[in-house]
Each structure stands twice: as C-alpha cells, then as structure tokens.
Amino acid sequence: MPQLDFRSPRLFVDAALAVGETVTLERSQSNYLGNVLRLSAGDTILVFNGRDGEWRAAIAGRKRPDSLSVVAQTRPQDRLPDLAYVFSPLKHARLDYMVQKAVEMGASSLQPVLTRFTQVARVNGERMRANVIEAAEQCGILSLATVTEPVTLDRYLSQRDAQRLLVFCDEAAETANPLQALQSGRSPSGGIDILIGPEGGFAEEERAILMRQPRTVRLSLGARVLRADTAAVAALALVQAALGDWTGAAPGG
Secondary structure, three states: OOOOOOOEEEEEEOOOOOOOEEEEEEEEHHHHHHHOOOOOOEEEEEEEEOOEEEEEEEEEEEOOEEEEEEEEEEEOOOOOOOOOHHHHHHHHOHHHHHHHHHHOOOEEEEEEEEEEOOOOOOOHHHHHHHHHHHHHHHHHHOOOOEEOOEEEEEEEEEEHOOEEEEEEOOOOOOOOOOHHHHOOOOOOOOOOOEOOOOOOOHHHHHHHHHHHOOOOEOOOOOOOOOHHHHHHHHHHHHEEEEEHHHOOOOOOO
C-alpha cells in the first residue's frame, strides 16, 4: 500500500486540477475549512476530483476561506477494480453505512436493485453520492464509485454483461468454505458483480433465475444469517481476498 498523508485535511472538489489552477470553494466547504477545521489563508490541504489525481492546495481568502490555489500533485490518478456492488436498498442510516463501507472496500459502482421482498423502493441518489465522497475523502481514495438509479432485478439481469462474474450471496446456499468456493470458481477476467438481497432474502423464483445465469458463483456467508449491511462488508472482504486487489490483482483490470 502506498504511503498516504492522513494528517492533512482532504477535500473533494468538482473542478479541474493542475498547477496554478484556482478552485472556488462552495459555502459548505468554506465553512468546513474555516469554522470546523479552523484553517485560514496560507494553510494547505489535499484535494482531488476523481479524475486528475491528488494535489496540495493553499487556502486563500481574507475573512474566511473562499478559494484554493493548486500547488503540486501528490499522487497520480489511479483506477478502481472493476467491482460492482449490487444490493437491495436499505433504510437511511444503514444505507449510509453500507455505501461508505462498500467504497472503503474498493467497489467501483453501486447498483440498487428492487426485488420481491425489498422494503425500501425509493433511493436518494444524491445522499448516496455524498456518502461516496465522504468515504473517499476520509480514506485517501482517488477514484469515485459511480451511483446508478435503482432497477428491478429482472431488468438488471437482462442488462448486465454476461461475461462478468456474478457472485450471488444466498443465505439458503449450503454452508461451506466461501473463500474456497470463490478461489475454485470461475475467472473474474471480465469484472465482478456482488449481489446481496433484502433482509427477507430472495424469492424462490428469483433464486431460480439467478441460478440460471452464466458465470455465477452462489455463495454462503457462513453459518449465521447476517444483516444486509453486514453482509456487504463480509462479501466484499471475501471477494477482495480471493479474487480482488487484496491478492495483488484487480478484477477486470
């Protein structure tokens, strides 16, 4: 893992980054830097935009921070592993947690799917994106995971690339060694989709459709039934350890 600067404040900015560029701060960012962190003109922070790498920037402004002057690049842009997290939506606080942890674990896209037993039909995409940004700011992540609109499970399956590996987490699967199941399964050369269902599990007809999908690994997450947000962390950790960038490789890279 590269050496990261965790002492300097880090901020996402939606602006081009290069030496000499000036970035105008939003009111919330100005308040955060000036009133929360107590920073002022001349102090430096780290900034990133998901495209141009990470940069050191100096704060400018007389009464409060109102802009940044980009000084030098600290890290070049990287690329996330081709790892999609596909999930049944949860209620607010648990969805916030799940999004943040999925980003920390290296997911490159977040796809809500609506199943028969999904309890939350509406998803606040802006709130999800805000959680993606917050997790990236706090954990030194340079690339932002994409957030897509919710679709039904049928539509998702009809649209997804059949060459991608589908890791289908199912509490009804036989309990076995999940790491071994992943390592002895199919190659993830086309990228990986990890699918977690709702609290009530998948309906039998949904499970039957999923079992007919090509390049699918049906995975048990152990002897205990996990909450969906806990299952997210467990599944992503297993996939990263068996097939992902914890092994030194990147799925679909």
